[in-house]
Amino acid sequence: MTNTALITGASRGLGLALARSLAEAGWNLVLTARGAQELRQAADELGATAIPGDVTDPEHxxxxxxxxxxxxxxVNNASDLGVTPLPPLAGYPLEAFRVLLETNVTAPLALVQATLPALRAAGGAVVNITSDAATGAYEGWGGYGATKAALEQLSNVLSAEEPAVRVWWADPGEMNTRMLADAVGAEEASSAADPAKVAAALRDLVRSRPASGKVSLQ
Known part of the structure; x- marks a missing residue:
């Protein structure tokens, strides 16, 4: 039987790298992202199903x-960095923070709620991509980090409430992605880890199926 994965934010970065890694292992993939053209190119490459859209949209x-x-x-990988350049909390625009919470916290929970019947039936797994900004006091990262801290606690409680489903909240570490480049600049981002290496670690996690919990991918 072929395994099926739903990956958000799958048009680039870690999401695309993971989709490629799972496709090599024979998985059936359903991919989503806001960038329709990039997403369809990825889906065509991998023989996957592309459903472009915004994960904050209930209809989507x-x-x-x-x-x-x-x-x-x-795999709840889709994420928003928020305001750039990264502002201190003292001046963080509150409406922008509400949007960030909607993308990074509410949307993953909505997808979990919508897919739990299928995940329970399969004895499946949820991977919520988090960040070391969830626990580290990094200047400028307060808005983004707060959303990832909330996502970690949602994952923690979900793992207790859903014993039939594996729940992992995974810190990928710094990766050479467009999001990191937007935060710290392209030059600094270029020295970070290749998303393909992180995706390989994530595929190994899925294959080995450890107990629910927080994991580091680097």
Missing amino acids: VARLAQAVPELDLL
């Missing part, structure tokens, strides 16, 4: 859940 979440009546793995 419903479409994704309908597309995976059987689901072995949900």
